[in-house]
Amino acid sequence: MSFDPDHIEDFLEYPFFIKWVKDPNSQSNQYWEKWISEHPDKRELFLEAQTLAKALRPKENNQVDSAKLRAGLDSLIAKNNERGGQERSTFPGKKKQAFLTIGGSIAASILLAACLLLSYSWFGNKEAAPLAEEAKVLVRSVPAGMKKTFVLPDSTQVTLNADSEIRYSSDFAINRKIHLRGEAFFDVKKDPKHPFTIQSGALTTVVLGTSFGVKAYPAGDFSHVAVLSGLVKVRTDNGIEAELKPDEAGFYEVETGTLRKGSYDYESLLGWKDKVLKFKNASYESLFYELSKWYDVQFIYENGIPEGGDYSGRYQDQSLKNVLDGISYATDLEFTLSGKKVSVRVNSKPNK
Structure with a gap:
């Protein structure tokens, strides 16, 4: 103004x-x-x-x-x-x-x-409108082990993945800006007069009306924006920009500050909202990090986090025990589940 x-x-x-x-x-x-x-x-x-x-x-x-x-x-x-x-x-x-x-x-x-x-006669008989209350920050969060869908004041629908949080102002109808920590899928209500902006770590995503997923956990080495419909503009803190169309994703590497655009596998990036857990050539560290959020458990390592790992697997709406059994069958890892703790050790026997 x-x-x-x-x-x-x-x-x-x-x-x-x-x-x-x-x-x-x-x-x-x-x-x-x-x-x-x-x-x-x-x-x-x-x-x-x-x-x-x-x-x-x-x-x-x-x-x-x-x-x-x-x-x-x-x-x-x-x-x-x-x-x-x-x-x-x-x-x-x-x-x-x-x-x-x-x-x-x-x-x-x-x-x-x-x-x-x-x-002069400035005023009529009506009382002046009271000043609106100062805008407040509203928080919506989901703990580890859960997923939840929220409807924002502009009718935008947001599905939060486990251990995720969004923050936005109480005047959201005219100030459509979201701060995201974690992972979420957005189905944005179209409003050309008020662009929809998401700040997630070093990435800023701007849309008018579309559906897409954003992942930006603080501990992650990578962030991404995956577009399902519409057009999305992604910008990094260091000034790199990219426009993403349906079936395209922007992949941001935290350490180098680089952004690349390419196609993506739906289930790997967005399958979580359909209760699909899919890994493709995942390191053990990233594998256990995802499982800890998904099932709200803590992994305990007998000799530190096992190095390497090149694990691929797909699970749909499975219990933690079934997932651990599947990983154990395909690798040299063994697991002991006790409450919310999972002990991990490397099996000395050859892979099965």
Whole structure:
């Protein structure tokens, strides 16, 4: 937004601000809510201007009630002096009464507003709309071992994978920005006026209306964005950009900061939302990391994490025991499951 005031006078001379106070509606309320969220450093100035404008309302016949005007100004001055640690001033009316400055521009603004109100009829009979509450951060999370689907205020549907979290502002209808930790699948409600943005680690994903998956766990070496429908733009913190079409994915390597685009296997990247757990040439470290999130268990290694690993396998809606039995059958690893702990040891016998 281009409006960037430095003084209260700037608000009082801004037609759209005056129109909002005079006759608020959903569109103008939305405008000022967004303006406040984008200019948090101007919030106090905004509140001063709104308070002043409301305090100086004229009566129905468009004549200023001088007694109420004087009392309102006196009250405003007193409140500002309490904050500024200055002496309270009085409203000018009798000779030799001083109208002291209040933080410089505030008193000048009050005089300006009083003069303008005496000369013009700014306001009608409606009360000014109250300032919307400051936007709050909302959190939706899913613990390890679970998956859950949420519907956002704009009707976008989000499915969170295990041990994942999203954060977004309470004014999401006009500020469609998500912070993601972990993995999620988004089916975004189309709204050309309000692009949908996801911040996930070093990746920023921007869409208008599409479905896609994003993975960016803090401990992971790789992040990805896999598009199922629509068009997605991905940008890294170091300025690399790529546009992704359906059946394309962007793969980001954390260590090198590189981004590459290519095709992807649906079940490997998005099968989790259909309860499909698929590994392709996975190292043991990444294998156990995925299983720990999926089943909410802790792996304990007798001699450290086994090196190497080149494991491939597919499981659909299987118990942890069945998955561990499958891995054990195909590798030289043995597992002991006890509650939420899994002991891992390397079998000295040759692979089966």
